[in-house]
Amino acid sequence: MNLxxxxxxxxxxxxxxxxxxxxxxxxxxxxLGEIASTKGINEVVVLSTCNRVETxxxxxxxxxxxxxxxxxxxxxxxxxSSLNLPFFRKSDRDSALHLFRxxxxxxxxxxxxxxxxxxxxxxxxxxQSVGTTSRTLNKLFQQSFSxxxxxxxxxxxxxxxxxxxxxxxxxxxxxxxxxxxCRVMIIGAGDMSRTVAQSLLSRGAKSVIVSNRSFDRxxxxxxxxGGEAIRFDDWESRITKTDIVIAxxxxxxxxxxxxxVSDAMRLRRGRPLIIIDIAVPRDVEPEVADLADxxxxxxxxxxxIAGRARxxxxxxxxxxxxxxxxxVDDKGIPALEAPRADFGGADPSKAM
Amino acid sequence: METGWTWLLISTLCFLGGFAYVAISLRxxxxxxxxxxxxxxxxxxVAQCLFLGERGQAVGRCPITNPFEILVFVSWxxxxxxxxxxxxxxxxxxxxxxxxxxxxxxxxxxxFLRDVPEYRPADDYWLEMHASISLLAYGAFALACIAxxxxxxxxxxxxxxxLQELSYNLPPVTNLSKAxxxxxxxxxxxxxxxxxxxxxxxxxxTGIHLFLSVCVWAAYAILIGLRFTRxxxxxxxxxxxxxxxxxxxxxxxxxxx
Numbered sequence: 301m302n303l304x305x306x307x308x309x310x311x312x313x314x315x316x317x318x319x320x321x322x323x324x325x326x327x328x329x330x331x332l333g334e335i336a337s338t339k340g341i342n343e344v345v346v347l348s349t350c351n352r353v354e355t356x357x358x359x360x361x362x363x364x365x366x367x368x369x370x371x372x373x374x375x376x377x378x379x380x381s382s383l384n385l386p387f388f389r390k391s392d393r394d395s396a397l398h399l400f401r402x403x404x405x406x407x408x409x410x411x412x413x414x415x416x417x418x419x420x421x422x423x424x425x426x427x428q429s430v431g432t433t434s435r436t437l438n439k440l441f442q443q444s445f446s447x448x449x450x451x452x453x454x455x456x457x458x459x460x461x462x463x464x465x466x467x468x469x470x471x472x473x474x475x476x477x478x479x480x481x482c483r484v485m486i487i488g489a490g491d492m493s494r495t496v497a498q499s500l501l502s503r504g505a506k507s508v509i510v511s512n513r514s515f516d517r518x519x520x521x522x523x524x525x526g527g528e529a530i531r532f533d534d535w536e537s538r539i540t541k542t543d544i545v546i547a548x549x550x551x552x553x554x555x556x557x558x559x560x561v562s563d564a565m566r567l568r569r570g571r572p573l574i575i576i577d578i579a580v581p582r583d584v585e586p587e588v589a590d591l592a593d594x595x596x597x598x599x600x601x602x603x604x605i606a607g608r609a610r611x612x613x614x615x616x617x618x619x620x621x622x623x624x625x626x627x628v629d630d631k632g633i634p635a636l637e638a639p640r641a642d643f644g645g646a647d648p649s650k651a652m
Numbered sequence: 653m654e655t656g657w658t659w660l661l662i663s664t665l666c667f668l669g670g671f672a673y674v675a676i677s678l679r680x681x682x683x684x685x686x687x688x689x690x691x692x693x694x695x696x697x698v699a700q701c702l703f704l705g706e707r708g709q710a711v712g713r714c715p716i717t718n719p720f721e722i723l724v725f726v727s728w729x730x731x732x733x734x735x736x737x738x739x740x741x742x743x744x745x746x747x748x749x750x751x752x753x754x755x756x757x758x759x760x761x762x763x764f765l766r767d768v769p770e771y772r773p774a775d776d777y778w779l780e781m782h783a784s785i786s787l788l789a790y791g792a793f794a795l796a797c798i799a800x801x802x803x804x805x806x807x808x809x810x811x812x813x814x815l816q817e818l819s820y821n822l823p824p825v826t827n828l829s830k831a832x833x834x835x836x837x838x839x840x841x842x843x844x845x846x847x848x849x850x851x852x853x854x855x856x857x858t859g860i861h862l863f864l865s866v867c868v869w870a871a872y873a874i875l876i877g878l879r880f881t882r883x884x885x886x887x888x889x890x891x892x893x894x895x896x897x898x899x900x901x902x903x904x905x906x907x908x909x
Contacts, residue, residue, distance in 0.1 A: 459820065467815070474810055477824040569883030572825060589811065592885035601813040609815075 301342070302362035303436060303636060305388075305395035306369040307354030310409050312386040315350075321377055321385075323348040329430045331376060336432040338368050343437045345427040347402070349419050351409050356399060358436045362391040396440055396633045397624070403448035405457060406620055411613040412457030417448050440635035447627060454623055457616045460609025464492070465499030467605045468576055468597070472500060472544055475572050475595055480504040485542040487511050487535050488549030489521040492578045492599075496546050497525055509542065511535040513549070536560060540567040544574045547583035556584040562591055576602070656706030657766050659699045660724065664758040666696030667751040674748035693747045696754075697735065700728045707765075712773030714784045720761035722787065722904050727754040729791020730798070737795070737835065749798045778852035786846030786865070790900045792839030793872065793893075796832050800893035803828040807887055829886035832893050833879055840872045864903040871896045 308318060323331055323346060335344045335357065343358040355373070359365020366389045374381055390398050398407070403420045405412040424441040427433045433441070452458050461467040469479075476482055482505045486493045489512040497508050508527030512518035515531060522529035530538060539545065539561075549555060556575070565573065572593045577584040582598060589596035670692040704725065707715035715721045734750050774780050802822055809819040822828075847865050850857045857865060875892050878884040884892075 460815065470815060471810065471813070474806070474815070474819060474822075474824050476826050565885070566883065570829065570879065570886050570889070572886065592887040595810050597813055605813060605815055 301436070302359050302365060302391050303356070303395045303440065304359050304362050304365045304369070304392075305354060305356050305390040305398055306366050306373075307347075307352060308385065308387055309352035309354070309407065311407070312388060317385065318351070318353065320379065321353045321373060322350070323353065328426055332427055332430050332432045334376075335369070335372055338372065340364055340368055343434045344432045345423055345437055345441065347420060347423040349416070352402070352407070354398075354402070356395065356437060356440070358434075366391070392636060393633065396443075396636060397628065399440065399444045400447040400624060400628070403444040404451040404620060404624065405448070406451070406617065406624075410462050411610075411617065412452070412459075414452070414458055417445075417452075420444060420448070436635045438635075440633070443631075443634065447624065450627060451620050451623055455616050455620050457613060457620055460605075460612055462606050462610045462613065463499075464578075464599070464602045464606055465495050467602045467609075468496045468544075468546075469499050469503050470605075471595065471597060471602075472505075472574055473503070475574055476543060478504065479506075481506055482543040483507050483509070483541060484527075484544045484546065485509040485511065485535065485538060486521070486527075487532075487545065487547045487555070487583065488513075488551075488579065489517045490548040490578070493546045493548040494521060494525065496576060496578070497527075500544060501525065505544070509535075509538055511538075536564075539564045539573075542573070543571070544576070546576045546578060548578040549583050550579070551583060552581060554581075554583055554585045556588060558585055558587045558591060561588050561594060565591060565593060568593075656703040656710075657762075659703035659706065660758060660762060660765060663696045663699035663703060664755055664762060666692050666699060667755040667758070670696065671748060671751035671755060674751075689747060693731065693734075693751070696751075697728075697731045700724070700731065704728060707769065710771065711769045712771050714774070714780050715769075716783050716787060717769065717772065718764070719905060720764040723757040723761045724765070725784075725787050726790050726794060726904070727757045729788045730754060730794040732788075733791055733795050733835070733838075737831070737838070749802050750795065753794060753798060776854045778849055779854070782846055782850040782853055782857075785842055785849060789839045789842035789846055790904065792835050792842060793868075793897055793900050796835035796839060796893045797897035799828050799831045799835060800890040803832065803886065803890035804894070807890070825886060829889065832886075832889055833876070836872050836876055836893060840869065840876060843869050843872070860906060864899070864906060868899045868903055871899055 308321060310318070328346060328348065332344055332346060335341055335346070335355070340360045341357050342360070345356045347354045347356070353373075355369045357365060357369060359368070370387055373379070374385075379385065399420075401407050403417055405414065405416055408416050420441070424433070427437070461470045472479055472482065479500060482500070484497055484500050484505050484507070486497050486508065489510055501508065508522070508525055509530055510518045510522040510527050511530045511532050511534065512521070513532045515529065518529040521527070547556060561573070570593060572595060575584055575588065575594065575596045577596065577598045580599065584596060586596070588594055670689050673692065674689060704715050707721065711717055716725050730750055731754060734747060803825055806819060806822040806825050806828060809816065809822075810825065843865075847869060850865070875884070875889065875896060879889055
């Protein structure tokens with residue numbers, strides 16, 4: 301018996317290849333059943349996300365099992381055998397270590413991201429629900445969850461936001477705590493302001509107001525993100541009821557002056573105001589940052605925070621790798637141990 | 653033989669240890685809110701209770717008979733309020749900020765509390781109530797001062813867009829601002845009861861004692877009043893909660909025990 305893993309990921313395949321091999325949620329149970337009923341395959345879990353399609357299985361023979369998996373994927377998605385697909389093939393300890401790395405976010409496009417942990421859990425639950433897992437994969441996936449938690453708890457791999465939108469969310473949460481009472485106002489309907497507003501909405505922001513010189517464009521964006529459009533002349537009067545302002549107009553001069561913001565702050569009675577200035581040239585006078593309870597973030601400072609977080613995460617990889625190895629050395633991989641003492645057989649590379 | 657001094661020493665070491673643990677883990681980037689720090693604070697608090705209990709039995713009344721006992725009592729009040737309110741407000745890390753102030757107060761007091769105190773049983777229960785409730789109020793003001801420090805640190809980090817280890821572990825500024833207002837409000841309510849009960853004692857407060865108590869009450873009442881009526885900024889509220897705390901400290905030092 302061998303534990304095997306065959307797949308493609310963003311490391312080896314561009315999106316146009318990955319999308320051809322992606323399983324839909326409704327398709328997955330049938331596919332799992334078909335793979336598990338193939339001769340020589342005893343257990344199977346399929347992890348299909350936008351960045352990877354990976355098949356974990358327990359096979360009678362590693363090389364043959366990997367060939368079966370590849371052949372199934374090609375047939376299922378109608379891909380000719382002559383088409384060169386950059387599959388990776390792993391067996392036994394390498395397969396287990398790969399799954400542990402995936403669950404820990406070490407194989408993710410954004411290092412340390414937590415979404416993959418939920419996706420691995422979901423993939424395992426799907427396989428369990430159709431009965432394609434048994435002792436080996438049950439033990440392996442349970443251990444992968446423990447490893448994923450251990451790595452995240454012991455390191456800072458998930459610390460820090462790596463995109464401008466998520467940095468804005470982080471800052472807003474450090475000012476307001478929960479965002480569910482926060483009202484967002486976009487001044488200037490650009491792509492970046494939409495991205496930031498969507499990040500805030502995804503974390504629970506209460507409402508969004510869109511103000512733009514072209515009212516049609518304001519309405520268009522408001523409809524797209526479920527907000528309210530207002531005339532450009534009205535944004536100043538609405539700022540007292542707003543908690544987060546995203547300014548991104550193409551005005552050649554600043555539109556937000558300290559005096560106007562100071563007047564608004566008096567009416568806000570100590571409630572903080574975050575202003576995210578994405579515009580170039582800037583929309584907000586830098587002196588606004590000196591006002592009490594006002595937090596002004598130009599686009600450069602958000603980009604710098606995201607850049608620093610990316611570097612910090614990269615610097616954490618080595619520590620995570622060492623922890624992973626010491627964890628496995630210490631605890632072993634029960635899924636590969638007795639009573640199935642015949643694990644660790646054929647070298648899959650010889651079967652390629 | 654000293655009365656409960658060992659408990660005071662253990663308590664001080666716990667708070668110092670708890671502070672050192674958090675400070676080092678923050679500095680090395682390995683801080684995670686863990687039950688360990690809470691346990692250290694809890695052991696420190698239990699040791700404080702045992703010290704005050706033994707000392708109280710020895711003097712036959714609430715152990716606030718000299719400035720050093722008072723410092724320990726105020727420290728105890730601050731830790732008690734941290735457990736009751738700090739955790740309810742989900743102010744993680746407040747314990748770490750409370751610990752240095754409490755450690756400082758107790759370190760100052762330690763050398764002076766190795767004595768066997770004179771047995772002076774309480775003969776005026778209004779006086780006992782007046783003193784203990786007033787000191788509990790000062791504990792709330794101490795905690796408001798700590799929340800003020802935390803606010804100013806977080807505010808400064810956020811103003812400079814410094815999302816780092818400390819910032820991640822400090823509570824949001826809005827929560828800290830609310831905590832300051834609530835702690836000052838609680839302290840003010842307790843002090844009102846404390847001052848009022850002072851007039852029921854056999855020797856009602858007069859002169860400098862009364863003047864200082866009213867000054868403390870008025871300062872915090874103005875802070876709260878401005879916050880609610882004029883929308884005093886959170887930053888200024890934090891600065892005032894920090895600055896005004898000097899008044900209770902002066903009052904404690906100048907009281908006739």
